[in-house]
Amino acid sequence: MPSVFRTLRRVRAAGDDSSRISPTAHYTGYVWVRNTLSPPALRTPQGAVLFTALQPAMRVASRFTGGLTLEQMLLQRHQIIDRVLDDAIARGRVTQVLEIAGGMSGRGLRFTRRHRELVYVEGDLPGMSKRKRAALTKAGLERPGHRVVALDVLAERGPLALAEAIREHVDPTRPLAIVTEGLVNYFPQDAVESMWRRFAALLASAGGLYVSDLHTRGESEYYATSRAFRRALELFARGSVHLHYEREEQARAALLDAGFTRAHLSRPRDWRGTLELPRTRGEDVIRIIEAWRDPEARA
């Protein structure tokens, strides 16, 4: 285990961002490549080292989680988010995507290949977005319609604030999907709810969708599986993971309060029969948020 901490320290020291969360993007980036959801160009040496260093701990942890591994949980959330997004695009309900905290994920590439007319803007902290742009350029993977910008989703003003960072890239007259994956539970509740208010306000002009994963408290305190995952995520991010809501209903109420018109939370088991998701004996540890904002009526 000490070698895991040494590895995490090295990864953080090598990063350009002060955020404790950024190393986790190397790990998830490695998982997406390993499962052919991203091209090898998005794999980083830090991700490979972290994944290998954490494997023994993850194998032990999975004995307490009905066999579910962190990698399987990541694949569940990634594939469900993909599907929600794909459906919204196929039904013409969104024509642009803003993925916040995209890290080294390959979703932007996959979606701009699959949906030729789609505008896909990814935003992350300056160091991570620079790294992503460099990796795409080096591998010749830049695509029309796919942009990677620097933003800080917690900033309320300044050049990295959401509205400012995307001004030139997102068209306020067209319906938009906002995605966050692997982000919300690293922020305290007031920061999350202010962020959701900013998202709902941004979607108000032309309407749109917010999709995200979320861990809730009820299950996390009750089930050994969820407790084990919480510990794994804390180890990962070298700090607290915030479980803001006891139950799905409270998260739903917070989304409506933030300005969304409708909100629904699903579990991996709700997708059985629709998606081929990693499946184990244990209970589900994640929820996927799908929250819609209707456009504001014009006077």
Ligand SMILES: C[S@@+](CC[C@H](N)C(=O)[O-])C[C@H]1O[C@@H](n2cnc3c(N)ncnc32)[C@H](O)[C@@H]1O
């Ligand atoms: C767990 S990683 C998830 C990356 C990607 N979504 C995935 O699933 O592979 C968390 C990401 O959040 C980004 N991040 C952390 N704080 C942020 C902030 N204030 N604004 C934007 N991105 C942030 C990190 O740089 C990192 O890329």
